[in-house]
Amino acid sequence: MAEEKYDAVIVGGGFGGIYHLIHLRKLGLNCKLIEAGSDFGGTWYWNRYPGARVDSDIPIYEFSLPELWKGWTWTERFPGWKELQAYFAYVGDKLDLRKHCRFDSTVKSAHWDDDLHIWHVTSDGKEGLYKASGRHLIVCTGFASKPYIPELKGLGTFQGPCVHTGRWPKEGIETTGKKVGIIGTGASGVQVIQEIGPHAQHLTIFQRTPNLALAMGQYSVNEQVQAHFRPVYEQIYQKLPTTFGGLQFDFIHRPAMGDTAEQREAVFQELWSLGGFQFWLGNYEDIIIDKACNDEVYAFWRKKVCERVKDPKKRELLAPLVPPHPFGCKRPCLEQYFYEIFNQDNVDLVDINASPILEITPKGVRTTKEEYEFDVLVLATGFDTYVGGFTQMDLRGLNGQTIRDHWEDGVTTYLGMTTDNFPNLYFVYGPQGPTAFCNGPTCVELQGSWIVSTIDYLRQNGITKFNPTVQAARAYKKHNNELSDATLLSKAKSWYMGANIPGKKLEAYNYTGGVARYKLEIAEEIERGYPGFERGAPNRSKL
Incomplete structure (x- = not known):
């Protein structure tokens, strides 16, 4: 089948995927979002077990876009999965997003083409095999998208x-x-x-x-209660990235x-x-x-x-x-x-x-x-957190190296949003970001804003290949480990450190310096002109 061409291919239809679809479209980029579920929601499409509900209270577990929160009312302080699914459906309808998506389709492979500086993506699902390419690949599979089932005899x-x-x-x-x-x-x-x-x-x-x-x-809430607090919603959203956990x-x-x-x-x-x-x-x-x-x-x-x-x-x-x-x-x-x-x-x-x-x-x-x-x-045996969403697909960067091989001896990222040897690949709410110590939408909007700004910068400057250096990734990993080592986190055998999966590398998968500090560090990368990245233009003779 013919390969459809896009500026960006987005994997995942939860908060992260939707955020990038909205804001990259506002820049005029042609995008395709591929989602394994039948509709938006990400983890909340799959989390439908009895009692499933979020642990961030309203109004912070939603997008901070006024055109969305002004028209939405919750019924509980901590919404359950049915209401969260209804919210995602509302977002899709309100912003007319579904026409840019392919649902019921699981990404099987994503391979970097170093001649053309694009990603070739293949997915499969209800409508059969699908192929797309994009200058940029944005993985928004969440930190807990791959269920872990232990090897129990029988x-x-x-x-x-x-x-x-x-x-x-x-x-x-x-x-x-x-x-x-x-x-x-x-x-x-x-x-x-x-x-x-x-x-x-x-x-x-x-x-x-x-x-x-x-x-x-x-506790239950109603429209009158939320209407009373809506005048301060923008102040609440502005405060979130200034706190340790992206909370109010x-x-x-x-x-x-x-x-x-x-x-x-x-x-x-x-x-x-x-x-x-x-x-x-x-x-x-x-x-x-x-x-x-x-x-x-x-x-x-x-x-x-x-x-x-x-x-x-x-x-x-x-x-x-x-x-x-x-x-x-x-x-x-x-x-x-x-x-x-x-x-x-x-x-x-x-x-x-x-x-x-x-x-x-x-x-x-x-x-x-x-x-x-x-x-x-x-x-209720948990998930292969942080890396499972990446390793469950055939993701290959420079020289055909798989992400599984690249991270075999431990995860390396730069700024918790990119990884060396995988140009033009971005991710949110993943390894070495504030992830598990941050309210989900706060983390997504903070990291997503950086990614969208960076892609806009690359477009305006004619840069088609953008890859963090090995040195920058190693330095960031060292920094991330030092932050974690200063805490008590290593004293617990937890999925924070990868201890829930047999054979998984035990290391610091979260940035533990707090959201406010993280925001300053990633902003500095932009202000300094992206010193941690190598960049280039494609070989025109091979286009």
């Missing part, structure tokens, strides 16, 4: 429904009155557990590490131990009452640096959780006396009534450290101590 033999939370079927799965097993207590595990627990005949949860979950503080609040900029014990207790109580991530990313700024501060934060968190769990054995598994890791160094999720579920007689909690899973049987799960029978088995 997994394929289970006779009932067995599903990963990230690939929950549209038609749903009946769990009412069923015996349900859930492996994993990460964010999706917590959300599924608190939704299924009240109506399942019996629920058995297999836990390796307790989730240090925070109270969501959910920031760390307390004084050392915890400079306050008295009574003052710290009062701070913790106030933050806890606010709900959401205030207790984490609105706490003292040395929470992820100073162990003494971190220990006090954990002790307060544990006290709050223990008040809600009646059974002493379950209480110790869910909120152990000795912290399983520094607080906040594995991502805490938000919960509504997660801990109360464990007070139900029909809910069991299995510690797989003490009773490892041996195999999945046709009827359920067998551990070293017991065999459990289930009607439904749920795998």
Whole structure:
């Protein structure tokens, strides 16, 4: 089939893909967005498991474009997946974006052509094979787009429904009155557990590490409430990139131990009452640096959780006396009534450290101590974060090198948006960006603005090949590692460091200097005329 030609090819139809489609089109560029789902939404197209909802509250989990937020009303402080899908549909309709997209089509390969300075992209889907080329390739697959399913012996033999939370079927799965097993207590595990627990005949949860979950503080909102706050929306959006986490609040900029014990207790109580991530990313700024501060934060968190769990054995598994890791160094999720579920007689909690899973049987799960029978088995086992969205496609740069080979000994990026040996390739919300420590849309708009400005600069200056130098990428990686090493993050075996995937390189996948500092650093690259990049024009004799 003939290859369609574009200025830019965008992979992914979530916040990142939509942002670039909107703003590159405003520059007059001809773009094509390719999305595996049937509509916009990205991760929120696939996240439809019971209880799936965002952990950033309104109005920050949306685009900051006035033409969008002025016409949209949410119904909850933390919107659920159905409302998020409705929001993405609204954005697509409002800005008439679908005509620039190819849905139900998964990108299989993207190869750099060093003679023509373009990317050749191939996808496949409902409408068959599709080929496109573009001067620029923008990968917006998100940091958690590839579900991780552990190699459990006998997994394929289970006779009932067995599903990963990230690939929950549209038609749903009946769990009412069923015996349900859930492996994993990460964010999706917590959300599924608190939704299924009240109506399942019996629920058995297999836990390796307790989730240090925070109270969501959910509540309903209406048009009148949002209309009252809309006059300050622009001020809120302007503040987001000035804070550590791209949120509407920031760390307390004084050392915890400079306050008295009574003052710290009062701070913790106030933050806890606010709900959401205030207790984490609105706490003292040395929470992820100073162990003494971190220990006090954990002790307060544990006290709050223990008040809600009646059974002493379950209480110790869910909120152990000795912290399983520094607080906040594995991502805490938000919960509504997660801990109360464990007070139900029909809910069991299995510690797989003490009773490892041996195999999945046709009827359920067998551990070293017991065999459990289930009607439904749920795998809340996480994702191959940061790099999975890249390595699941055949992505090749200079000299035909694959991204998998390029990152075999560890990820190298420049500014968390480009990587050496892959010219004209850009990405958002990925490795070595503020990603997991930043509100998603804030990160996307910050990085996306840089990418759009850079592509405009290249176009205006006739530059067709733009590649970060090896030296710049290595220096940035060193800088990123130094920022991470100054924290307690390496003390936790988490997906922040790649520890959730067997064989994956353990390293700092997040920029931990904070969004405000990151914004200054990437702006400096533009102000200095892009010193970290090599540039060129194509070989005209081969055009």
